[in-house]
Amino acid sequence: MSIRTATLNGVATIEIARPEKKNALTQAMYTAMADALTAATADAVVRAVLITGQPGMFTSGNDLEDFMQRPPQGENSPVFNFMRALLDCDKPVVAAVTGAAVGIGTTMLLHCDLVYVSDEARLAMPFVSLGLVPEYASSLLVPRLMGHVKAAEKLMLGEPFTGSDAVDCGIANAVLPAGEVMNHARRMAERFNALPPGAVRDTKRLMRAAQKDQLLSVMASEGEIFKSRLRSPEAMEAFQAFFQKRKPDFSKF
Numbered sequence: 001m002s003i004r005t006a007t008l009n010g011v012a013t014i015e016i017a018r019p020e021k022k023n024a025l026t027q028a029m030y031t032a033m034a035d036a037l038t039a040a041t042a043d044a045v046v047r048a049v050l051i052t053g054q055p056g057m058f059t060s061g062n063d064l065e066d067f068m069q070r071p072p073q074g075e076n077s078p079v080f081n082f083m084r085a086l087l088d089c090d091k092p093v094v095a096a097v098t099g100a101a102v103g104i105g106t107t108m109l110l111h112c113d114l115v116y117v118s119d120e121a122r123l124a125m126p127f128v129s130l131g132l133v134p135e136y137a138s139s140l141l142v143p144r145l146m147g148h149v150k151a152a153e154k155l156m157l158g159e160p161f162t163g164s165d166a167v168d169c170g171i172a173n174a175v176l177p178a179g180e181v182m183n184h185a186r187r188m189a190e191r192f193n194a195l196p197p198g199a200v201r202d203t204k205r206l207m208r209a210a211q212k213d214q215l216l217s218v219m220a221s222e223g224e225i226f227k228s229r230l231r232s233p234e235a236m237e238a239f240q241a242f243f244q245k246r247k248p249d250f251s252k253f
């Protein structure tokens with residue numbers, strides 16, 4: 001299984017564990033993560049959720065072979081179920097990020113509550129380079145966080161950025177040495193054990209409520225375009241180039 005879950009001391013940990021494919025997320029992994037989030041939301045013992053990857057690799061994003069062979073079909077697809085489960089989780093969600101966080105690896109951080117990144121972390125949203133468009137309401141949230149021109153670097157050019165850039169623009173709370181990220185994130189998650197859980201949940205709901213409908217509507221619009229772009233010749237060229245380990249050639253489009 002490429003998603004490991006464990007609950008310890010009030011913290012439900014969801015660990016992405018597919019190192020041989022740089023933690024690329026398959027449909028089965030999205031389903032396992034959605035199930036884990038739903039179970040954590042319902043379990044009174046759980047006071048916080050911790051999402052993490054492997055040392056030096058958060059996730060390389062959606063599995064590109066899945067994108068080619070089994071593109072998400074709509075709002076009931078595993079990736080959408082995962083996105084909604086994270087949006088619906090009313091308990092604090094903490095992320096511990098080391099190494100690369102690509103695509104949804106970065107956009108899922110926009111929906112976590114506390115985010116800790118390593119000093120060697122590399123975040124990137126290279127949707128355009130893949131012939132795709134932003135997802136998970138990142139087309140709304142990223143410009144809102146950092147302004148249009150900086151968002152254009154990240155979303156239109158697909159420029160990667162560092163952990164400290166992520167802190168500067170409000171995506172992450174703090175940068176730590178790679179070996180300390182997980183322990184720090186766990187300590188922060190465990191702090192919720194000493195707080196009244198109802199007040200924490202109500203506060204999270206209030207903080208998120210005003211924009212939830214807007215996020216769902218943007219995700220639906222992005223999803224429609226994303227689905228059709230997945231079948232586009234531009235995306236096919238990008239995916240094939242990745243697996244053939246060559247540079248894509250977009251000159252013919």
Ligand code: COA
Nearest residue numbers: 020021022024060061062063064065100102103104126127
């Ligand atoms: N989907 C499917 N397979 C992936 C993958 C992905 N998103 N990311 C990595 N892999 C696979 C590679 O195909 C390779 O498999 P192989 O050993 O069978 O050839 C293996 O994982 C190792 O990847 P590699 O690219 O050699 O590792 P790297 O350390 O040089 O680079 C990344 C790591 C994350 C920078 C690079 O793999 C990458 O850019 N991945 C794609 C990211 C992406 O575009 N994600 C989608 C965003 S929407």
